[in-house]
Amino acid sequence: DQQVKQNSPSLSVQEGRISILNCDYTNSMFDYFLWYKKYPAEGPTFLISISSIKDKNEDGRFTVFLNKSAKHLSLHIVPSQPGDSAVYFCAASDYGGATNKLIFGTGTLLAVQP
């Protein structure tokens, strides 16, 4: 049972435009959400996070939106740059709760075309 879902395996955008990556989750007990970025032959690196008490968090070109009622979050990258091309993983956690671990989605491969 995939509790965190990224339904788009890949996304292609033009440099300078907005990239929107989506993620859905099923467990309403998740209280913290994160986005990780992964380049080939490297481990995932933390990008941005959001607590369930917020609906938006911004860090430079990256903004994460959380819609708890829809159990949906999205990552916006504006403007997109070729160096952003990577696999993006959405993750959810409820450390201290029943699941007590970080659960990842299947990833979305973002390709930013120059």
Added chain:
Amino acid sequence: KAGVTQTPRYLIKTRGQQVTLSCSPISGHRSVSWYQQTPGQGLQFLFEYFSETQRNKGNFPGRFSGRQFSNSRSEMNVSTLELGDSALYLCASRSGTGNTGELFFGEGSRLTVL
């Protein structure tokens, strides 16, 4: 400070063999988690160790095991290897306290089973 270090980076085994992978967490981190990454499956949680105790476990067969030493270094072992065990095995560490869930990943050990 040094990041998470995993060894070996690449290895090739044949079916039926066993393998041991090693992980050294960031200094001061007491929690080590292991994930398996395969195409289309994202990062699948294997287990988490904290202060030498397994704190959580994913849905993997008993052939997958791990342990943590008093210096927080961790090893995972896979016995009776199957072709489907070919994957990137990622180790991640965190301080172990709090529930923000941010993990710091190593570069992974790429296992190929022939």
